[in-house]
Amino acid sequence: MLKDSEVSLHIQVKRILSGKTLRGSAFGEYSGVGGGCPGRISCRAYQRGCLACCRETPYNSSMMTPIVTKQVNYQDQYIRELEAVVQDVAAVGKEWGILLDRTIFYPEGGGQPGDSGTVGAVDIRTTIKRDGNIYHITGSQPDLSRGETVTCRLDWERRYDYMQQHTGQHILSGVLHTLFEINTVSVHQGETYLTIETDRADMLQEEIEAVEDAANRIISSNIPVTAVEVDEARALAMRLRREPKVSGVVRLVRVGDADTVACGGMHTASSSEARLAMWIGSEKIRGHLRLYWKVGDRAIQDYREKTAVVRVLSDLYSTPLEGIVGQAQNRLEQMRILRQELDDQERRYAALLIRNLASQADISGSVKIITGDFSQEKSGFLSRAVQQIPEDEPILFCGIQRVGAEDIRWVIAANRDGLIDFSMIRDRLFKIIEAKGGGRTPVWQGKGSKPENGAEFLRAFRETAGA
Ligand SMILES: [Zn+2]
Numbered sequence: 001m002l003k004d005s006e007v008s009l010h011i012q013v014k015r016i017l018s019g020k021t022l023r024g025s026a027f028g029e030y031s032g033v034g035g036g037c038p039g040r041i042s043c044r045a046y047q048r049g050c051l052a053c054c055r056e057t058p059y060n061s062s063m064m065t066p067i068v069t070k071q072v073n074y075q076d077q078y079i080r081e082l083e084a085v086v087q088d089v090a091a092v093g094k095e096w097g098i099l100l101d102r103t104i105f106y107p108e109g110g111g112q113p114g115d116s117g118t119v120g121a122v123d124i125r126t127t128i129k130r131d132g133n134i135y136h137i138t139g140s141q142p143d144l145s146r147g148e149t150v151t152c153r154l155d156w157e158r159r160y161d162y163m164q165q166h167t168g169q170h171i172l173s174g175v176l177h178t179l180f181e182i183n184t185v186s187v188h189q190g191e192t193y194l195t196i197e198t199d200r201a202d203m204l205q206e207e208i209e210a211v212e213d214a215a216n217r218i219i220s221s222n223i224p225v226t227a228v229e230v231d232e233a234r235a236l237a238m239r240l241r242r243e244p245k246v247s248g249v250v251r252l253v254r255v256g257d258a259d260t261v262a263c264g265g266m267h268t269a270s271s272s273e274a275r276l277a278m279w280i281g282s283e284k285i286r287g288h289l290r291l292y293w294k295v296g297d298r299a300i301q302d303y304r305e306k307t308a309v310v311r312v313l314s315d316l317y318s319t320p321l322e323g324i325v326g327q328a329q330n331r332l333e334q335m336r337i338l339r340q341e342l343d344d345q346e347r348r349y350a351a352l353l354i355r356n357l358a359s360q361a362d363i364s365g366s367v368k369i370i371t372g373d374f375s376q377e378k379s380g381f382l383s384r385a386v387q388q389i390p391e392d393e394p395i396l397f398c399g400i401q402r403v404g405a406e407d408i409r410w411v412i413a414a415n416r417d418g419l420i421d422f423s424m425i426r427d428r429l430f431k432i433i434e435a436k437g438g439g440r441t442p443v444w445q446g447k448g449s450k451p452e453n454g455a456e457f458l459r460a461f462r463e464t465a466g467a
Pocket of ligand 1 (some may be wrong): 166266406
């Protein structure tokens, strides 16, 4: 029989093994498991081996027995380097994961990416949590042994960037809720921007700017960002902006009076370290408005880059900032007018050319037969030419135009029904230029892959059309 305390541990171990969140929250997971070895219980409950009672059995993740990794980063989020002991190395999909007795690497979760850096000489791409274990992920099998002491180093620049993003997100979500009772549905801390999906379908520009202003006032007020652990009941009684997703001990992260929420992520120690939060755009997704933000050093860099763009545009348009948009709109309108004029000119030119060809065309019965190689004209000329075939007399038209070294376009047109039976001439013509394509009265068109036979194609058309 298991004692009561062991039954409790049994339940906890079962939750670990099933991959569900353990009592005691997502932070400091295994604090309730005696001696840091859930295997002692799991041996009795599940007949599995572990370090405590089956030392002869290899201890690895394939047994699904969690290794207790102490997350030192929760004691101090600013530690960049730590000595740790390798507990195991395991295959994780096509990559490899290093398990340590303690770590400063944050495993991906809550919209925050996993940390990268090095463990010993091994480059760590990211850090993840699976089945209760924290895996420091690397591409190839690392040359590390169990029991080996290694120095872990965070990619601090990246981590600090995400600490700024995460803190900024708390402040922004808090302000959205306080000012407009807008809830945060999901967040994503991307490599270049932060997004917050709201439960609102839309927001006025003035509302977004009010959120931006309020958030930046909180940032500049240098408010401490603190974390405390409380039990679930107390957390629920506090009616937080978002109900805790974990049970047992809940880690509450507080930015003064601006925001308090259960969170296991990494934050800066004060609001001022988030530096700046600027809205850069929105999109609608699943009926929700998703807001895009630049936070922290990224926001400063973004301002710098946009200023550089404005300076270039200002020089190009010879106008100060406030005149750039007007100048750009004027130029676009001028371009539209010029494009229209050019289009008219090209249409007139095509009409003249076709009329000229018609005046010199062969005549078969009462039908004029116009053929031409228009390879010297602009691309798309054939379509324009077909539209300019005169309507006042029966005309058959066949034009070709080379497209690059290997392709040729062809068009056949008739301005009256019954002037040509395309199915009768198709096979003979297609063979000449290895053509593809088709159509129906009044236009047939396509491409061929033997442009060198273009002249023969036109000659064959004249013959078959009876010229
Ligand atoms: Zn957080």
